[in-house]
Amino acid sequence: MPPRRLLPSLVALALALAALLALACGDDEDEPAGTDGMMDAATTATRTATGSPTAAAAAYPLTLKDMLGKDVTIPAAPRRIVATSPSAIEILYAAGGKSVARTSTARVPAEVASLPDIGRAEQLSFEQIVAQRPDLVLADASLQAQVAPQLTATLGNVPVVFVGATKYDDVAAALRLVGRITGTPAVAEAAAKKMDDAKAAAKQAAAGKTAPKALMIIGATNDPYAALPESFVGDLLGLAGGTNIAAGLPANAPFPGYTKLAVERAASSAADIVLTVTLGRPGGPTLADAVKGDAAYAVLPAVKQGRVHNLDVEVYLQSPSPRAADGLASLTKLLFPQ
Amino acid sequence: MAIAALRRRPPPAATIPLAALALLLAMTLAVALGSVRLGPVTVLDGLLDRGDPAARLIVWQLRLPRVLVAACVGANLALAGVLLQGITRNPLADPHVLGFSSGAGVAAIAMLLLAPGTPLAFVAPAAFAGSLASAAAVYALAWRGGISAVRFALAGVAVAAFGTALSTAVIASSDLFTQSALSFLAGGLFARDWGHVHQLWPYTLVAGGAALLTARWLNVFALGDDIARGFGVRVERARLALLALAALLTGSAVAVSGLLAFVGLVVPHAARLLAGNDHRTLLPLAALLGAALLVLADTFARVAFAPSEIPVGIVTAVIGAPAFLALLRTRA
Incomplete structure (x- = not known):
């Protein structure tokens, strides 16, 4: 058993792994090296955060039942919402809110393309979510129910609201729910009504x-x-x-x-x-x-x-x-x- | 076995502190790296539970528990591999090949699917029971007035295939939480937290500690059953105890990580090449190397495609398969 051949191959393996890691980290090299990119980005974002102006100020703290059937209390009007799936993002925007991050595959509405990426909805980067300093997380009730305990535990005091649709009517229900959270119930109601109208129109067409x-x-x-x-x-x-x-x-x-x-x-x-x-x-x-x-x-x-x-x-x-x-x-x- | 080669090898005793150092470096790297870039000072602040709250959360709640879970799983699987290779005197033995993992997997998946919401603390005992059932089945199938390495391995392969089929059947017959069950089959450490650490570390400490104490038995086993009997070892009783220990190590690891292939197979061989066949050195060395390997592999799984992740089971298989072949060639 000649280890003289083993040792170099082990070293080579370690080097290869290290190189791969270095390469992988180099991917997001857009931050100036040496400084805490995340901290700067997050502070800037806080300053420019565009929370929805709450014209009709909802009564906070607001307690509601989310679509996993869990009671969630929202202490104040959220100003930094992170929506964690394409579906949650679309529902949030249609209900009159905005997300400060997007999932990798989210493309609608088009304006989310410039937001920071928090990974695919099926395998979120919890680190990236935390780094966005959300004051509310809008998670996906169908894709992320399994990681609900971990997500909720990780975010601690930050409320996590699960919405999602396994039925057509769930979309309207999710819109109305999110509208209450964002303090834009009128916008949400209009979007939800469009869903209901489309359903009625379909029924009429088939009659x-x-x-x-x-x-x-x-x-x-x-x-x-x-x-x-x-x-x-x-x-x-x-x-x-x-x-x-x-x-x-x-x-x-x-x-x-x-x-x-x-x-x-x-x-x-x-x-x-x-x-x-x-x-x-x-x-x-x-x-x-x-x-x-x-x-x-x-x-x-x-x-x-x-x-x-x-x-x-x-x-x-x-x-x-x-x-x-x-x-x-x-x-x-x-x-x-x- | 050239004398020159012996001379170039670090003395076996020295490999243990070296491996401990490697593990420490791997864990440091793993805590420092992630999909969010944190400077060294921020990471240190996070570890000391002070400074920026978001960074503290990332380091203390997300990275550290995951690193510890990876270390415990790696150590458990590597120790189980050494035990099984020692008991069966078969270099191809490992918890995955011999069906111990798949037995644990069936139990854990059945628990996840049939009783969703079961507290974590019950999954490891269930997986241990499944692993033990596999071990008993393999042993019974291989028994014919004694145990031959080949029969044991063949019985193990059969039980492994049966267990995997059973897992798939359970998943296919249930429409609940199937995604989590499927990712369980691939093996991964996504979203593992302190709850998982607390579930796992007692097993690593107790079962791992017990495994380290079995070195003398394993050394005697290596000489063959007859000689072992000559040394006064009650061969079958000792073998059963070691199998149960391997099942405990495997079950607790599988309950947390799912079915991770190759760690239990490759690490013992690497350890053997570095430190020889004396189990007094081999066992602790394999535990440390297994922990270091899985910590590194999981870091790669987290960082390589950030902000998305890949299951660490894929990484261990991708590293494990060629590393295993390289080891085989080196040994030849």
Whole structure:
């Protein structure tokens, strides 16, 4: 056993690791070295913080029940809110508030692009959240319920409010809740009413018409799942007046609300319309393309009549938000073309 | 085994303080680095629980507990690896390969999914029970009037596969918290806090301490069962005790970190190459190296793609697989 070969390789390994670490740290080298970049940035941000001007001053301290069913007390009007998912960010802005940070993939509204990045919503950097010195954190009830204890414990006295939507109506409820927090209930109510109106309009459009049988599949092109009525997108399908052919099947996908549908079952479903939501590279092949090119699906009336459509992945799956009102309207048009 | 080579190797006793120093350096680095850049003075202030509150929170509530969890998990898995390799006289043995981890994983996942909201303190005992059940199954399957290294390893592989399948079945049949269960399978230390530290350190202290005391047994085991009996060791009883200890170390680590591959396999070999086969040196050295390795790997997992993280299980596998191959070539 000649360690003369081992020692250099161990040293090399250590050096490689150190180099990788150095490289990784070098990524955010936009701060002047030697100074505490975070401290400067945060102080500047505090000075320029744009808390929503509370015209109709809500009564603080404000105690409310968040969407995980937890009572949260907000001592004073929040001026530095950190929203921790694309969905939470969209809801916050639509309710009249602003976030001082964004998650990596958040793109709506466009102004959040310039905010500091706190990581992906599924794996937040708690450090970055703390560094933003929030006085309120708006977390995601569906994506972040599992880390709720840690997040709440980490933030100590800072209130953490969980909002999220697994159903269409949850978006309006979240808007109204957030409007109370930000002291902009009128803005929030208007946005929530738009959601309710879109729902009523969809109901009216479908009234008296035969509900088309819809197959709704989501996922990567090589690993699709059918959406159940319990999922967000499945709920939208129901509100738009479609009959979900996967209804009643067991929720056996690795995430709630979806089922692994056997291809033969899908192919024999006589679906009038196929709607897909594709997880994958933007601009890449969609599930709709895969369905159109798959011989097994060729027998479906939907394929024969060219009624196979791919839906926006953010609106219908990744970021349940006020945009779902327009999403519902688009869905109605696809289901009832005339 | 050239004499020149022996001369170049640091004396075995010296490797322990060196490894302790390496662990200390690794922990210092881990506390200093994160997705938020903090200057050394700020970090020091944070450690002393003074100065800027945000920095204090980051250092004291986010980084330090995670570093300690990583150190304890690494030490536990490395010790379990040394014990299992010693008991089975099989260099390929480790808690992952022999199914100890997957047994612990089934129990922990079942607990997470079927009784969500269970206090943390109950997860480690459950995982220990699962790990112990795997150990018993492996032992029973391998027993034929004695234990052969090959039969033990084969039985372990079978139990590991069975346990993994069972975990997947539990996850697939439940639609609750599946994301956390899936990340559990990959192994990770995301959002581990002081609660996890408190859950884990007693196991590392007691079971790890007990493991260090078994060095003489393991040294005698290395000579074969018959010689061990000649030394007056009750072979089967000692083996069962060591297996239970390995299960305890594995179960407590898995309860906190999920299924981390390769740490229990690679670290004992690295320690053996540095300090030889005397378990009196090997056990403490492996514990220190395991802790240092996982602390470094977790730092990389936190920092490499900041502000997002990758599961540390991926890092240990990416480092572990080539390191393992390099070690095998060095030994040949």
